[in-house]
Amino acid sequence: xxxxxxNWDYLYTADIGLNLRGLGWVRSHMFDSYGINFYVxxxxxxxxxxxxxxxxxxxxxxxxxxVRDGHVHAxxxxxGKAFKKILESPRLPPAPKLAAALxxxxxxxxxxLKQKMExxxxxxxxxxxxxxxxxxxxxxxxxxxxxxxxxxxxEEMRSxxxxxxxxxxxxxxxxxxxxxxxxxxQ
Numbered sequence: 598x599x600x601x602x603x604n605w606d607y608l609y610t611a612d613i614g615l616n617l618r619g620l621g622w623v624r625s626h627m628f629d630s631y632g633i634n635f636y637v638x639x640x641x642x643x644x645x646x647x648x649x650x651x652x653x654x655x656x657x658x659x660x661x662x663x664v665r666d667g668h669v670h671a672x673x674x675x676x677g678k679a680f681k682k683i684l685e686s687p688r689l690p691p692a693p694k695l696a697a698a699l700x701x702x703x704x705x706x707x708x709x710l711k712q713k714m715e716x717x718x719x720x721x722x723x724x725x726x727x728x729x730x731x732x733x734x735x736x737x738x739x740x741x742x743x744x745x746x747x748x749x750x751x752e753e754m755r756s757x758x759x760x761x762x763x764x765x766x767x768x769x770x771x772x773x774x775x776x777x778x779x780x781x782x783q
Contacts, residue, residue: 599725602675605760605769606721608739629655646684648677686767698766701781702758710754714746716778717757723774 599606635649654664
């Protein structure tokens, strides 16, 4: 995670170890993670959605699972908070309009996706340029590492663009760089 949870900025890496200052020597990693979410609309006119979430995580160090119920619960609460913010946003368009706004992302060629990731890297560098306010040095290593960006899978690149488009749609942090990132008419 980059910054705080409200930013919705995440970088995923296969690097083993914690990125917390003072605990970099702990060679932890996530072994497995599975989740199932159920969304239930009790009645069409109720304007309510109930969410049931089940999550299994195995992560730790030296084959010892260090995940506790509280870790999973906190993660589900973060997810629920962001999900609620999206669903309750007055700026959220109807589903067909949102689908149309996100559709160009699926049409980007691998070359176009890589170009977008270079812009996205610049967006993240501008957001997290101050190592003093960052939780670790890891983001700066990844942000400057061309291998990280060149080895992202198509789905990972698309996911980053969808998150940024959702943030723009509901008004969570916008800038000229993000507008350029999300300009799909090029």
